[in-house]
Amino acid sequence: MAAPTYDYIVVGGGTSGCLVAARLAEARHTVLVLEAGPDDRNPLIRMPAGFVKLLGVERYMWFYKSVPQEHLGGRTPIVPQGRVLGGGSSVNAMVYMRGQPADYDLWASQTDDDQWNYASLLPYFTDMEDNERLNDRYHGVGGPWKVSDLRHVSELSRAFVLAAQGNGLPHNGDFNGESQRGVGTYQVNTRDGRRCSAVDAFLRPAMRTGRVTVRTGVLAHSVIIEKGRAVGVRYSEGDKLGEARCGAEVVMAAGAIATPKILMLSGIGPADHLRAHGVSPVVDLPGVGANLQDHTETPVVALCNGPYGYYGHDRGWRQMRNGMEYLLNRTGPVTSNGVEAGAFFDPDDLSATPKIQQFCVPTVYLDKDHTDQKASYGITLNSCVARPRSRGTVRLASAAPDNQPLVDPNYLADPEDLRLSIGGIRRAREILAQEPLRSMIASEVFPGPDKTSDEDLAAHARRFVKTVYHPVGTCRMGREGDPDAVVSTRLTLKGVEGVRIADASVIPTIISGNTNAAVLVVADKAAEFILGRPRKTPADLSSTQPSQPVAAAV
Numbered sequence: 001m002a003a004p005t006y007d008y009i010v011v012g013g014g015t016s017g018c019l020v021a022a023r024l025a026e027a028r029h030t031v032l033v034l035e036a037g038p039d040d041r042n043p044l045i046r047m048p049a050g051f052v053k054l055l056g057v058e059r060y061m062w063f064y065k066s067v068p069q070e071h072l073g074g075r076t077p078i079v080p081q082g083r084v085l086g087g088g089s090s091v092n093a094m095v096y097m098r099g100q101p102a103d104y105d106l107w108a109s110q111t112d113d114d115q116w117n118y119a120s121l122l123p124y125f126t127d128m129e130d131n132e133r134l135n136d137r138y139h140g141v142g143g144p145w146k147v148s149d150l151r152h153v154s155e156l157s158r159a160f161v162l163a164a165q166g167n168g169l170p171h172n173g174d175f176n177g178e179s180q181r182g183v184g185t186y187q188v189n190t191r192d193g194r195r196c197s198a199v200d201a202f203l204r205p206a207m208r209t210g211r212v213t214v215r216t217g218v219l220a221h222s223v224i225i226e227k228g229r230a231v232g233v234r235y236s237e238g239d240k241l242g243e244a245r246c247g248a249e250v251v252m253a254a255g256a257i258a259t260p261k262i263l264m265l266s267g268i269g270p271a272d273h274l275r276a277h278g279v280s281p282v283v284d285l286p287g288v289g290a291n292l293q294d295h296t297e298t299p300v301v302a303l304c305n306g307p308y309g310y311y312g313h314d315r316g317w318r319q320m321r322n323g324m325e326y327l328l329n330r331t332g333p334v335t336s337n338g339v340e341a342g343a344f345f346d347p348d349d350l351s352a353t354p355k356i357q358q359f360c361v362p363t364v365y366l367d368k369d370h371t372d373q374k375a376s377y378g379i380t381l382n383s384c385v386a387r388p389r390s391r392g393t394v395r396l397a398s399a400a401p402d403n404q405p406l407v408d409p410n411y412l413a414d415p416e417d418l419r420l421s422i423g424g425i426r427r428a429r430e431i432l433a434q435e436p437l438r439s440m441i442a443s444e445v446f447p448g449p450d451k452t453s454d455e456d457l458a459a460h461a462r463r464f465v466k467t468v469y470h471p472v473g474t475c476r477m478g479r480e481g482d483p484d485a486v487v488s489t490r491l492t493l494k495g496v497e498g499v500r501i502a503d504a505s506v507i508p509t510i511i512s513g514n515t516n517a518a519v520l521v522v523a524d525k526a527a528e529f530i531l532g533r534p535r536k537t538p539a540d541l542s543s544t545q546p547s548q549p550v551a552a553a554v
């Protein structure tokens with residue numbers, strides 16, 4: 001048997017992988033990071049607006065195609081994910097969002113472990129944070145994770161913030177503070193006009209210790225298990241097959257779609273399903289690949305009556321002007337993340353706990369697989385169901401490691417997700433009809449002004465609903481004895497020694513907001529458990545509003 005070369009192998013160099021690798025190296029361990037995608041040297045990654053150009057590029061993205069969706073008339077929408085060092089944190093929209101305290105309190109009650117409640121996790125958020133504007137009980141300064149206000153906000157986004165206030169939503173200057181409800185501009189993971197990815201914040205500094213080896217272009221196939229213990233990882237690099245060995249643990253960080261796939265290829269998953277693909281089961285774990293949750297968004301698209309927003313800003317003289325401004329000052333449209341403002345609300349009752357996150361995109365924005373609208377000046381208000389109830393699966397298509405898995409997000413399977421989406425559309429229309437936005441709008445294109453009944457809007461949602469790129473939950477944690485849990489609340493894999501899962505797949509229920517920050521905290525907890533470090537003292541939230549309980553979706 002080959003001698004172990006590293007203490008730990010981290011599978012996947014994305015958001016969670018970068019953080020875990022850094023924490024392990026800080027503790028003087030040797031770490032090998034295996035990342036399937038390329039390095040993150042493309043300058044478009046650093047420029048905040050640049051990610052939009054990467055979203056259609058196979059070199060940097062996995063375009064997981066969903067199986068025909070029963071509730072979308074058989075449509076097969078794509079679920080793109082980052083495929084580059086930094087993973088999602090290198091290609092995402094940088095919106096800094098934590099969700100609601102109740103989201104984490106639900107994790108704690110689902111797992112019977114109070115270290116996953118909001119008060120317990122808040123110090124993990126604030127300790128890693130370096131917020132440019134806020135430093136209070138909810139925010140921190142001096143950490144590696146940069147959080148800033150946007151340096152450029154388009155006139156359309158500003159008009160949206162004003163119009164939504166006119167429509168009854170309070171202005172909110174901090175969606176991660178006392179209350180999520182309201183409308184405002186987002187804080188983003190940038191500093192001085194540049195993206196701050198998990199590579200910038202965590203991995204690159206750790207690489208300077210000399211204890212982290214990062215290998216890009218390496219596709220992990222399976223975990224090597226000997227006598228019930230993980231001892232390494234099988235992989236391919238181009239045409240070459242290889243094995244890497246570790247002395248301590250294999251840390252899975254390949255994201256909510258790839259991690260269950262790799263586990264299943266290792267013989268860990270629903271035994272019958274594995275056998276059907278010729279994989280010998282090692283541990284029968286029915287929860288692997290189950291419980292897939294993703295945020296969906298349904299657009300209302302309107303055209304503008306003037307040159308508002310970002311259409312055409314990446315071409316011709318405007319591109320030159322914007323590029324020059326960025327190079328000289330690090331200001332201007334290139335510093336925008338393209339999703340500058342948003343709102344949180346309950347479409348049934350504006351004073352209640354939000355159930356919709358609405359994104360304002362100051363351009364016509366539809367996914368790569370929806371290209372029937374001619375580009376023009378416009379605005380897209382996307383209504384995202386904050387805590388969707390639909391649940392899907394990730395399954396093997398075959399035992400070939402380079403085959404994409406079968407991804408079935410089961411979008412809109414639960415009627416409540418559809419009902420809330422329709423409520424979001426109606427609210428979006430009201431906001432578009434409110435000054436100062438109203439004077440900038442020429443006409444609604446989608447759903448179209450003649451589409452007014454619930455049936456019309458449901459048909460529109462089924463046709464256009466798309467991912468918000470937030471798959472989670474496919475190897476969820478759970479209390480002892482929970483037959484569908486894949487990992488313990490200390491994130492150890494059931495049934496095999498020496499495997500920890502540190503990524504979005506362990507999240508039991510999706511949070512009501514963008515997922516990157518929550519994944520960082522999950523990864524921080526994973527590192528804490530691995531290193532046996534003491535838990536941080538929970539925050540004292542006694543003088544704040546109590547978190548409103550949310551029902552677990554069934």
Ligand SMILES: Cc1cc2nc3c(=O)[nH]c(=O)nc-3n(C[C@H](O)[C@H](O)[C@H](O)COP(=O)(O)OP(=O)(O)OC[C@H]3O[C@@H](n4cnc5c(N)ncnc54)[C@H](O)[C@@H]3O)c2cc1C
Pocket residue numbers: 011012013014015016017034035036037055080081082083084085086087088089091092093094095096097218219220221253254255256258259262468469470503504505514515516517519
């Ligand atoms: C386009 C987009 C926009 C988003 N916008 C936001 C946002 O604005 N705000 C926010 O909070 N969140 C956003 N997210 C979500 C956020 O980025 C993710 O929740 C987060 O990155 C998940 O972290 P992870 O570590 O679980 O997986 P990832 O960050 O996806 O990392 C997984 C890594 O593993 C690699 N990998 C996969 N399979 C293998 C294999 N077999 N072998 C080796 N490596 C492998 C992948 O290439 C990837 O680098 C967005 C995501 C996307 C894709």
